[in-house]
Amino acid sequence: AQKRPFTVENGHATGPGVHDMKAGTLIGLFALKALNHFRMKPNHKLVWLLTSDEEIGSPTSRQIIEREGRKSRYCLVLEGAHNQSVLTTARKGIGRFQLTVTGRAAHAGVEPQRGASAIEELARKIQLLHALNDFERGITVNVGVISGGERPNIIADHAVADIDVRVDSMADGEWVSQKIFGLQPQTPGCRLQVTGGITRPPFEASSAGLALFEKAQAIAKDLGFQVKRYKSGGGSDGNLVAALGVPTLDGLGSLGGGAHALTEHTVIEALPLRAALLAELLMQL
Numbered sequence: 001a002q003k004r005p006f007t008v009e010n011g012h013a014t015g016p017g018v019h020d021m022k023a024g025t026l027i028g029l030f031a032l033k034a035l036n037h038f039r040m041k042p043n044h045k046l047v048w049l050l051t052s053d054e055e056i057g058s059p060t061s062r063q064i065i066e067r068e069g070r071k072s073r074y075c076l077v078l079e080g081a082h083n084q085s086v087l088t089t090a091r092k093g094i095g096r097f098q099l100t101v102t103g104r105a106a107h108a109g110v111e112p113q114r115g116a117s118a119i120e121e122l123a124r125k126i127q128l129l130h131a132l133n134d135f136e137r138g139i140t141v142n143v144g145v146i147s148g149g150e151r152p153n154i155i156a157d158h159a160v161a162d163i164d165v166r167v168d169s170m171a172d173g174e175w176v177s178q179k180i181f182g183l184q185p186q187t188p189g190c191r192l193q194v195t196g197g198i199t200r201p202p203f204e205a206s207s208a209g210l211a212l213f214e215k216a217q218a219i220a221k222d223l224g225f226q227v228k229r230y231k232s233g234g235g236s237d238g239n240l241v242a243a244l245g246v247p248t249l250d251g252l253g254s255l256g257g258g259a260h261a262l263t264e265h266t267v268i269e270a271l272p273l274r275a276a277l278l279a280e281l282l283m284q285l
Contacts (some may be wrong), residue, residue: 004262012256012265023266024078024253025050030271031279042282044073054237057096057199062240069241074212074285076278077238077250080259080266086230088251089213091242092138093173093202094235095165097180099125100193101148105157115155116189119148122159124186129163132179138168139176140233165198166233170243173198200235201243208247212285216249219280223273252278 006015013023028048035042047068051061058065069075081087101122106115132141141163148159163180167173181194213229220227230251242248254274256266 008268011268013268014263014265016264019080019254019256019264019266020259021078021080021253023256023271024080027253027271027275027278028078030275031282034275034279035282040283043285046282047072051237058237058240061237065237065240066244069244069246072241072246075238075241075246075248076252076281077236077248078253078278079236079238079250080253081251081255081274082230082257085226085228086251087213087216087227087249088232088236088238089209089229089249090168090205090231091203091235091239091250092166092168092233093170093198093239094200095163095167095173095177095196095198097163097165097177097194097196099129099161099163099180099183100195101125101159101185102191102193103155103157103159103187104189105150106155108153108155112155115157116187117155118159118190119156121185121187121190121192122146122148122161125183125192126161128183129161129180132176137172138166139172140164140166141176163196167198167202169202169204170198173202200239203235203239203242203248203250205231206242206245206247209242209249212247212249215284216252216277216281219277219284223276223280225273249281252281 001016049068053061101118103118104116106112126143129141129143143161143163145162149156165176183192185192217227236250238248238250254266255270258264
């Protein structure tokens with residue numbers, strides 16, 4: 001924050017979290033301020049839920065999100081939009097797994113035959129894991145972090161891999177989970193341990209959710225701009241509520257990009273339009 005403080009230049013606001021998703025919070029605030037200013041009362045109780053741990057999987061807020069979701073007729077999510085022309089009607093589910101390999105240490109020069117290399121076993125498993133990728137089905141499996149061993153002259157007795165999984169459907173999530181938990185050692189003397197699972201269920205498109213999108217699309221047209229459906233490979237807290245069967249519309253936040261990067265930005269002129277869209281949608285539901 002000290003290296004790149006909040007700055008407005010050439011119509012863009014930049015700074016840490018400005019798009020994902022401080023601008024979404026701003027849009028929600030001003031939509032509610034507008035309703036209050038004009039003394040407009042929605043048909044149903046509004047619950048505005050702000051959480052601080054979505055980026056790490058919502059470990060402390062998930063219970064609250066699901067509790068409020070079960071009471072709700074609709075869920076509107078203020079995640080940022082990649083551009084002004086889209087609203088998110090589906091998201092992939094996310095899984096996080098950790099594979100730990102335990103081998104047997106030995107001197108690599110004196111008696112390597114007495115060892116069982118956990119690194120060799122992990123290398124074999126990485127190939128099997130990446131072979132699960134099926135882009136047509138929307139399944140992606142990525143071993144993103146690996147560690148293991150102690151010194152070059154010691155047969156490694158331990159190795160660990162962190163695995164990211166993305167799926168379009170819960171059925172595919174269960175299929176991939178079974179494949180990962182079913183891995184068997186190929187290197188004699190090695191043992192495997194797998195932990196983790198699907199942490200965010202898929203936000204699958206539904207007829208009720210698409211009807212919610214169509215209502216927002218008509219409002220946007222009245223406000224003078226177009227919106228289209230968008231399916232995201234990333235997850236949000238909207239996944240948790242959509243999985244409960246609640247009609248959910250995501251991506252109602254700011255227009256911008258570069259989330260989590262030094263290039264993160266939000267488009268200033270789009271903020272009033274997105275807030276107006278949200279306010280009108282709240283009144284029409």
